[in-house]
Amino acid sequence: xxxxxxxxxxxxxxxxxxxxxxxxxxxxAKPMPAWEAYTGWVYLVVLxxxxxxxxxxxxxxxxxxxxxWLTVLLTINLASSWNVLSGYGGYVSFGHAGFFGVxxxxxxxxxxxxxxxxxxxxxxxxxxxxxxxxxxxxxxxRLRGPYFAIAMLAMSELGRIVVTSWxxxxxxxxxxxxxxxxxxxxxxxxxWWGRVGVIVHNNQDYYAMxxxxxxxxxxxxxxxxxxxxxxxxxxxxxxxxxxxxxxxVVRVKIAAxxxxxxxxxxxxxxxxxxxxxxxxxxxxGIIWSIRAIATALLGGQATILGPIIGAVGLTLVSERVWAxxxxxxxxxxxxxxxxxxxxxxxxxxSLLQQWGALPRSRRI
Amino acid sequence: xxxxVQSVSTGQPSRSTRRxxxxxxxxxxxxxxxxxxxxxxxxxxAQSTPAAAPKGTPIKIGASVSTTGSNGxxxxxxxxxxxxxxxxxxxxxxxxxxxxQMVIYDDQSDPTTGSKLYQKLITEDKVDLVLxxxxxxxxxxxxxxxxxxxxxxxxAGASAGEIWxxxxxxxxxxxxxxxxxxxxxxxxxxxxQGYKTAAIMYQDAVFPSSTASGANDLCKAAGINVVVNEKYxxxxxDVSSALTKVRDLDPDMLIGGSYLPxxxxxxxxxxxLEVNCRLFAFSVGAAEPDFYDSLKQDANYILGPSMWEPGIxxxxxxxxxxxxxxxxxxxxxxxxxxxxxxxxxxxxxxxTDGDLDLDKLREELGKLEMKTILPGEYKVDGTxxxxxxxxxxxxxxGDKKVIVTPDDLKDGNIELPTPSWNQRKK
Numbered sequence: 001x002x003x004x005x006x007x008x009x010x011x012x013x014x015x016x017x018x019x020x021x022x023x024x025x026x027x028x029a030k031p032m033p034a035w036e037a038y039t040g041w042v043y044l045v046v047l048x049x050x051x052x053x054x055x056x057x058x059x060x061x062x063x064x065x066x067x068x069w070l071t072v073l074l075t076i077n078l079a080s081s082w083n084v085l086s087g088y089g090g091y092v093s094f095g096h097a098g099f100f101g102v103x104x105x106x107x108x109x110x111x112x113x114x115x116x117x118x119x120x121x122x123x124x125x126x127x128x129x130x131x132x133x134x135x136x137x138x139x140x141x142r143l144r145g146p147y148f149a150i151a152m153l154a155m156s157e158l159g160r161i162v163v164t165s166w167x168x169x170x171x172x173x174x175x176x177x178x179x180x181x182x183x184x185x186x187x188x189x190x191x192w193w194g195r196v197g198v199i200v201h202n203n204q205d206y207y208a209m210x211x212x213x214x215x216x217x218x219x220x221x222x223x224x225x226x227x228x229x230x231x232x233x234x235x236x237x238x239x240x241x242x243x244x245x246x247x248x249v250v251r252v253k254i255a256a257x258x259x260x261x262x263x264x265x266x267x268x269x270x271x272x273x274x275x276x277x278x279x280x281x282x283x284x285g286i287i288w289s290i291r292a293i294a295t296a297l298l299g300g301q302a303t304i305l306g307p308i309i310g311a312v313g314l315t316l317v318s319e320r321v322w323a324x325x326x327x328x329x330x331x332x333x334x335x336x337x338x339x340x341x342x343x344x345x346x347x348x349x350s351l352l353q354q355w356g357a358l359p360r361s362r363r364i
Numbered sequence: 365x366x367x368x369v370q371s372v373s374t375g376q377p378s379r380s381t382r383r384x385x386x387x388x389x390x391x392x393x394x395x396x397x398x399x400x401x402x403x404x405x406x407x408x409x410a411q412s413t414p415a416a417a418p419k420g421t422p423i424k425i426g427a428s429v430s431t432t433g434s435n436g437x438x439x440x441x442x443x444x445x446x447x448x449x450x451x452x453x454x455x456x457x458x459x460x461x462x463x464x465q466m467v468i469y470d471d472q473s474d475p476t477t478g479s480k481l482y483q484k485l486i487t488e489d490k491v492d493l494v495l496x497x498x499x500x501x502x503x504x505x506x507x508x509x510x511x512x513x514x515x516x517x518x519x520a521g522a523s524a525g526e527i528w529x530x531x532x533x534x535x536x537x538x539x540x541x542x543x544x545x546x547x548x549x550x551x552x553x554x555x556x557q558g559y560k561t562a563a564i565m566y567q568d569a570v571f572p573s574s575t576a577s578g579a580n581d582l583c584k585a586a587g588i589n590v591v592v593n594e595k596y597x598x599x600x601x602d603v604s605s606a607l608t609k610v611r612d613l614d615p616d617m618l619i620g621g622s623y624l625p626x627x628x629x630x631x632x633x634x635x636x637l638e639v640n641c642r643l644f645a646f647s648v649g650a651a652e653p654d655f656y657d658s659l660k661q662d663a664n665y666i667l668g669p670s671m672w673e674p675g676i677x678x679x680x681x682x683x684x685x686x687x688x689x690x691x692x693x694x695x696x697x698x699x700x701x702x703x704x705x706x707x708x709x710x711x712x713x714x715x716t717d718g719d720l721d722l723d724k725l726r727e728e729l730g731k732l733e734m735k736t737i738l739p740g741e742y743k744v745d746g747t748x749x750x751x752x753x754x755x756x757x758x759x760x761x762g763d764k765k766v767i768v769t770p771d772d773l774k775d776g777n778i779e780l781p782t783p784s785w786n787q788r789k790k
């Protein structure tokens with residue numbers, strides 16, 4: 001896995017040195033589309049309607065469809081955060097399930113013991129997971145390549161074991177059962193605002209996940225276009241050279257690590273609240289890590305849009321396959337990852353870029 | 365094996381013509397191959413007296429059952445019982461005169477998947493009624509969903525007492541709660557044998573730990589000293605450290621709060637380590653036919669609670685066993701029976717009301733008292749917890765499962781103490 005890198009780009013280190021900002025163009029790149037300069041506007045034109053549809057969805061769709069899209073948003077969160085650490089930074093993590101699980105449990109337990117109301121509890125879950133990552137980051141980030149991947153896998157398992165055995169606080173293997181959020185019904189003769197209020201109330205978790213996903217994507221956009229992102233790319237390409245060029249390597253890595261833990265943590269807490277019942281094997285399942293990795297690889301790692309495209313594609317396709325046959329689903333899922341890694345290591349985004357449909361811009 | 369939406373089986377009366385069949389199948393909008401419908405119609409007609417053909421849109425009954433994953437082996441029995449009942453109903457005139465369509469998914473023994481599937485069943489498939497999933501974890505997750513939508517659910521495959529402690533209005537137990545599984549073994553058998561010490565080992569999950577905590581309380585009340593009380597993780601492949609402790613302290617009884625795979629594992633390792641308790645008992649597993657198939661003569665002397673046995677003389681039981689064997693070519697276990705009993709109760713409650721109104725159904729399930737194929741009767745308290753069912757205790761003797769308690773249902777005498785492993789015949 002550690003060997004999987006984005007298609008050849010000019011070394012990020014030289015870019016920092018040259019103070020380059022906007023575009024990373026390979027030597028054999030096709031001519032830029034004319035709208036390349038207007039990428040920001042294109043985003044607005046595409047994303048604002050998409051956002052409007054997502055906001056409007058719960059008022060017309062069935063609860064199951066809403067849950068499905070909640071899963072898509074969850075996957076965007078997981079994949080975008082994985083992408084920051086592993087796509088840009090090159091530190092391939094198999095431990096995002098650990099962040100997801102820890103966040104789920106912090107959020108769920110705060111609600112279970114009635115310590116906080118739900119929105120502060122969700123935020124606390126994200127911050128708590130980040131804090132944990134800060135503490136873990138310093139020792140773990142000294143490792144590279146397969147050693148880092150294995151260490152993260154072990155951390156995630158460790159989280160599961162701690163949560164399982166610390167039953168006086170976490171309730172152990174019995175799992176945590178959250179108080180039910182009951183549905184409201186639209187009252188007779190309610191005005192428009194009344195109806196909106198009921199829809200928002202009945203889909204709190206969905207809207208919370210949407211807000212977090214927007215933040216995650218905005219964060220990813222910032223990483224993708226900032227000096228911080230370049231520094232991460234340079235660390236991926238050559239950590240020693242990057243340090244020699246003046247990158248504060250340790251600080252950058254730990255910041256990326258903590259940021260990369262925040263969104264899985266908060267998303268885990270929202271997911272726990274949505275499902276209402278969590279137990280350690282479910283939320284610490286390796287599948288969450290795999291999901292983050294597969295999504296980012298499919299869409300294109302070290303890109304901004306890759307995790308979004310990957311999340312929408314992979315979640316919707318896998319749901320379709322899964323509903324018809326849960327066993328076939330695993331075959332398809334695994335097969336897809338193999339095919340992507342073998343034939344389009346840069347993901348769908350790189351494919352579109354090769355065809356000239358998308359510019360090779362850092363803003364993509 | 366596919367576990368997706370099950371298609372409708374439209375039982376047809378003996379006199380229906382081929383054209384009738386085509387018309388009805390298309391009216392119902394079912395994607396069932398005509399040949400299959402013909403085949404089933406033929407066999408249904410052969411065995412049952414002609415009943416009025418079910419008419420109208422099918423009544424959709426939704427359920428998610430674990431047929432893969434860690435509890436897949438036992439869950440499959442429950443799923444097959446649901447399907448058996450569906451085909452029987454359709455052959456016998458349907459429910460309220462309408463055909464029955466079971467919509468069954470597989471949750472892969474995963475609670476969050478189960479929760480998602482009940483949401484799908486209710487909001488997307490728009491089922492009229494639901495039946496419970498298998499295992500207490502999945503049931504707890506699914507109950508959140510059914511509670512939000514106000515769908516009464518017969519809990520036909522789970523029994524952890526926690527399910528009825530959450531203030532749910534829509535969960536109705538079909539059989540005894542997990543905390544009482546070892547009641548007869550501790551209060552009757554151990555007392556008679558004069559056993560004074562016990563070890564309890566259990567899997568760290570909702571249902572097994574409920575059976576274990578129940579056993580612990582029962583032991584305390586009976587004055588039995590619990591010398592080991594250890595849990596092991598889900599999917600454990602080695603429980604030898606706990607067993608070594610048990611061997612060293614040599615209690616009279618070893619009680620396992622377990623599902624099938626870990627019951628088998630514990631017995632195998634107990635034999636290897638020569639753990640020679642006078643009595644072995646396991647919550648789920650001992651009563652399964654698979655238990656004996658996996659362990660052969662090592663299963664002898666082992667006790668276990670059972671919610672039902674094929675030989676008992678309850679109404680309709682013999683026919684259920686025969687039909688199940690005919691349809692699935694194997695003996696049903698008690699998970700099949702509890703699943704089937706769930707269907708019987710649902711049917712009775714719906715036919716008493718005469719329609720599918722969920723509020724009326726909830727009220728009816730709360731006050732209904734009826735006989736099913738399970739021993740005892742269906743009767744619930746104010747929380748929906750089952751109080752009328754009578755659990756059995758079985759013991760493997762030779763290659764036979766013998767019911768040893770309660771007295772009025774037993775078909776053999778208990779054989780105790782368990783001889784030590786090295787004294788057993790090979």
